[in-house]
Amino acid sequence: MPTFYSAIFLLALAGNLLVILTFFHFRRIKTMTDVYLLNLSFADLLFALSLPFWAANSTAAWALGAAACKAVHAAYKLSFYSGMFLLTLIGVERYVVIARAVSARRYRSRAVFLGKASSAAVWAAALIFSLPEMSYAAVVNDTCTPYSSSADKLRVKIQAGQIALAFAVPLLVMSACYSGIVRTLCRARGFQRNKAIKVILAVAAVFLLGQVPYNLVLVVNTAVAANGGTTDCDFENALLYAADVTQCAAFLRCCLNPFVYAFVGVKFRRDLRRLLKDSGCRSHDGLIGFTTGGGGGRGSSGATDTETTTSLSP
Template sequence: MTSFSDLHMLLSVVLIWFINFKSCLCQDDDKEDTTPLYPDYNLTFSMDYSSFPQLCVKASNRKFRFWFMSIFYSIICFLGLVGNLLVILTFLYFKRLKTMTDVYLLNLSFADLLFALTLPFWTANSVAKWVLGIFVCKAMNTIYKVSFYSSMFLLSFISVDRYFAISKAVSAHRHRSRAMFLSKVSSVIIWVVALIFSIPEMTYTNINNNTCTPYSSSSDPLRVSLQASQIVWAFFLPLLVMSFCYSSIVHTLCQARNFERNKAIKVILAVVAVFLVCQLPYNLVLFWNTIETAKGGTKDCDYENRLLYATDVTQCVAFLRCCLNPFVYAFVGVKFRHDLLKLLKDFGCMSQERFFRYTCGRRRSSGNTDTETTTTFSP
């Protein structure tokens, strides 16, 4: 018992001595070496962050899209649905498919109607996360591209038909019996070609960063090829065709002595002006955006945000075409306006007195104008 107590006391003394000895050594080391074990990196060198990519903040653009696209897409969608439905109902109710232009206008209204139906999905995709799944995503982009290409091609074919009907009236009258058949066949070909041009949207469209898009990033090489083909086939080609046809038509009308000549020329100028005002700004911005994408994108955040603003605004202006086409190509015609008013009267949307007030005393065009130029070029 005594020996165990002595041993315990001896161990305690040794432990105390060891602790005191270690503290002395630590004090001596502190006096001799004041360098810290871990150096202060903030004092020895500065980190260069210039090589690291900086995230471009687009909060202001998202706020702008939220109110701008929501308002304008809703207006365009409503006007596009109403206008194109009236055109379709008038054509089908009165069975007035008598010329090639009538067939093309009916198909144009169907294309613009399909396009207007996609606008609510475009709004949801632009201002919020995409939550409708991959199938709706692919369907929306495909329908948009099919309706977009078909409407551009149909506008070109309308100008070609007007060119033959007015500038080449003799040859057009000679082949008049085959005109309806050719118009139906060409309309089917237009829809098939538009569907072929929309295959990339069917293939590559996916949900990236909660957004329905065929592109993986702003510098995706696929974006360059798709945007370049859209500019060439859906803007420059229709612009060249319409420019040639309508300039020839204006030249022919200037040589004629018809009292409807000046009014027809004004309608042609309105048709070209609407096309240029709606499509030219957007395609210029799209062309510049394609060049920037081909260069690998931009690192200037302010410049990128300005480009996004320009794209959003000009795209909304371009989308106006789906609600302006019925007024420019259909409602300007005397016969079509008369049929539209009669349709509203038959459906109970207009009284008999108001219908006669709008139609009685109105000067009707000549037979040739009614059959060939009323739909597009007569006031």
Template sequence: MTAVSDNLNLLPTVLIWLVHFKFCLSDEIGENSTVDYSSIPSVDYDDFPTLCVKNHSFRLWFISIFYSIICILGLAGNLLVILTFFYFKRLKTMTDVYLLNLSFADLLFSLSLPFWAANSVVKWVLGLPLCKVIHAIYKVSLYSSMFLLSFISVDRYFVIAKAISAHRHRSQAVFISKVSSAITWVLALVFSMPEIIYTNINNNTCTPFSSTVDKFRISIQASQIAVAFVLPLLVMTFCYCSIVRTLCQARSFERNKAIKVILAVVIVFLVCQLPYNVVLFWATVFTANGGTEDCKYHNSLIYATDVTQVVAFMRCCLNPFVYAFIGVKFRHDLLKLMKRFGCMSQEMFFKYAYGNRRRSSAATETESTTTFSP
């Protein structure tokens, strides 16, 4: 036991000596040798991927400002249309029914814009259920609006280009329009279901897709372009071209005004929807080809999507002016509504409602109808 105890007492002394010898040896090597740094391989930092920084400041002011403007105008215009329809009970034609449903679709879409604006600039903190609801409102209103615009053009086609056939089914027109409107909402919900199902919160953002469903995203975006843009465009082109051809053969003094109205409708549709769908098509092709590592190109595509999407969203505040307020009788009813609610004086009402007294009563009656209204 004594020998073992003596060895244990010597152990610290041996360890200290070994450490001291190591330091001395390393100092001697450091004084008498050199290190060849050229043998160390250099690191090429270009091989490392660079982080693509997105300019969130642009989205912060651009989307916030324009979404707010569109939301306010959309709520005001579509609420006026809805109030006028219900107050004066103007559901007498197919176009009246379609316009009312179109106003409801655009109103719902306007109500969802503040949520989309917040989703673009800050983290989504409202949970997954509300995320799915907001996205459902957006998609259903998009599809229903496009379908209803197509139905309005078809109704105008039969009323003007096929007047005899339309007059024969005049008693059933309102019922047919109500049934077709209900079918429109159902179809809009059906076409929206795939995106609603896959809507999720990724990176604190409410988004309809995740990175694991790129192929599904491509097919959905392609179907949206086909169903919500190309199909309505073809229907409207055929119907309005036939209407213009019929009007050119007529000798009514209202012909030129009706043609101008139709051209305004088509131009507004193309200006609002064509740029966004072109960018959406290119983004779909871009995703299908696997994207790109060019950060500048990627950011440019995001900017183009944001700008054209804002222009496309303007449809919800332009539709009341293009389809409803352009009619003389509807404007007259709107003025009466504003006068009864105290928003307009008696003098202003007579000034705007009966200012053009020089026109004949027959002309006023013709213009009051929806025959030439798109």
């Protein structure tokens, strides 16, 4: 697990910093989705910075005290809640833009402002929902944990709230929004012009594929804790292993999102090429293949993109 956490930390640190630098270097914040994806990168980066502490906590006695324990849990919960809420907002915003295009036009001039305001609300809500676990996090038996035991009643309340607020409700909202988007795109002409939705769907898929197994195990853990724990050692060990494996899979999302941007979004690849070229990291000729996806030519670079399209359009 320490090796796994360390690898995720390095990949997430490099990937999310590149996404953030690309956004700011080219001032590509043009739409609400851009604002949300930038905030999602900040959330992933925040979580990545806590991973070295998770690695240490999994192998040795916690020696950093209660304050650091609370800070690590704060970083994880803020990232978790804000990430899911931001993905929910991305789904809602894309649904309005694509399925309710006429209504969306009246808000176009205020899109970035509305994106920033709603993102601030997301961070505030994530902080509020994180407070219980942050408040009770402590060092128990040389381990940083918010629970005193596997049958802790506080654990039941916190985990049940997390499953409902940060998984079930966002999942329902995103499912409804993306279903409406798919129906609209299937009926509309010029389907190719809406290919930017691939990026959003890919980001949502990465998050959900990591979170669904983790939350299913969390449901079982919550049910066991609500019934006072278990005396079956084999079952408890199996549950612990399942929690470790699915949690590691859930942690992967903070380093996978930048790769989704890079390999699905052509505009992002082009901006990244320009950023590397401007910084002197690579030559222009050596980056053409990366920009065009290995096509060997300039024609596929999308030279007709406008400034009004999302910076993560394919």
